[in-house]
Amino acid sequence: MADVLSNNRRRRHRERILNDIEEDINKLRIGGLRDMDDVPLWRSEEGKFGNRFSTKKTWHQLRTRQSICPWSRGIWFPESTPKYSFMIWIAIKNRLQTGDKMQAWNATINAECTLCHEVQETCHHLFFQCTYSSKLCCFEMGNTKVIAAVYGLREIQNKSQQKNGHALVLCEYSMAHFNTGDRRRQKNDMRSTEISLVIRQTMEACILTELLPHSQIDIFLQVLQADGGTRSACIINAATLVLADAGVPMRDLSVSCSAGYLNSTPLLDLNYVEDSAGGADVTVGILPKLDKVTLLQMDAKLPMETFETVFALASEGCKAIAERVRKVLQENTKQLEYRRAA
Structure with missing residues (x-):
């Protein structure tokens, strides 16, 4: 612009717009801008001009804005x-x-x-x-959410694991990295391996493996959101539901529930805050119709009288869960019959 003001010679043009430009240049000369140097000014998103250049602001002006993706x-x-x-x-x-x-x-x-x-x-x-x-099913209990999947029956992949006259049950348990605020690596840790073994032993107690010789059943469970009780609510109950829905023959529904003792009060199905308070935690798994215990875990010592109270509370919780699981399976069966009839 400074070069135009100092060196441009005024001309007459056929186009009116060019003559208007010449007139504007002449007004700038008269205003005393002939001897001033050019100064680059950068236009911001708000329409204001400034001396500083910002790559971020320039990018936001040039790019095409899209709505924020809520699930990214x-x-x-x-x-x-x-x-x-x-x-x-x-x-x-x-x-x-x-x-x-x-x-x-x-x-x-x-x-x-x-x-x-x-x-x-x-x-x-x-x-x-x-x-x-x-x-594949999604099991929710309170704020705890688990995805469960079962694959089988199929031929045993590793022949060295084959059991004589019984099906092979394998289980893989994992927790999503975003299930809690702590996003550390949790795959293949000792806790996941221990819980996978507990689920496998519990499921073997309820599946009629003798009816499925030379077969393999794979159970996969992943905790999407954890709020206490992940061993019972998110694992065993979810595995039982997906096995029953897949038609795997079972002796009974294997259900589980946790109970604790905090501040001299027995509590059923502890959440994360209650579980982290330092009280005793008892996880119970039962076969409700057969009245058999398939799982019993404790993370602290309890007096015998207190243990009996907590155990009875957890057993009642298991029976309530079993009743709910049966209703869900019955509703699903009715829907399948209705679809086939239609």
């Missing part, structure tokens, strides 16, 4: 597995290469569901309607 932090977070995060992301965006999309590219492709072989394979069908994937 549930997929992309520290210590997440990129492979699984990417798969969930493209599933939410409905970009999975399912049968309906592949058939749009080639009409001769078989687009039926590769799992149930009943209807056309779509993203919605795979996650919400497929009878095979319905073996």
Whole structure:
């Protein structure tokens, strides 16, 4: 601009807009701006001009703004597995290469569901309607949430683990890194291994393994949100529900509940605050119809009288949970019958 004011020679143009520009330049000369140097000014997002350049503000002005995605932090977070995060992301965006999309590219492709072989394979069908994937269930008890899945019956993969005349039950327990405020690495730690073994032994006590020789049953459980009672509410009850829903033969529903003793008061199904207060915690698992105990864990000593009170309270909680699980299974069975009849 300084070069224009000092060296530009005024001309007459055919275009009116160019003559207006010449007039404006002449007014600036008359105003005394001929000898001033150019000063770069940067326009901010608010429309104001300043001497300082900001890369951040420039980027925000140039980029196209989109609405904030509410579910992004549930997929992309520290210590997440990129492979699984990417798969969930493209599933939410409905970009999975399912049968309906592949058939749009080639009409001769078989687009039926590769799992149930009943209807056309779509993203919605795979996650919400497929009878095979319905073996995956979400169990909630209070603020504790668990996803459970069972795979089987299938041939035993490792022949060295085969049991004579009985099915092999394997269990894998894990906690999501975002289930609590502490996002440390929790995979393959000693606690997860111990809980996996406890679940496996508890499930073996209720599954009729002698009816399923040379077979393998895999149970996968992941705690999405923990608020105390993760061993009972989120693990054993979820495993029982998904096994029963998958049609695995069982002696009885194996249910579990925790109870504690805090400030001279017995408490049922301790939450995180109560569990962290330092009181005694007792986890009980039973087969309610057979009236058998399949699990009993304590993390502190209790007098015999107090233990009997806490144990009785936990047993009552187990029976209430068993009744609720039966109602859920009955409702699900009625819905399946209604769909087949329709």
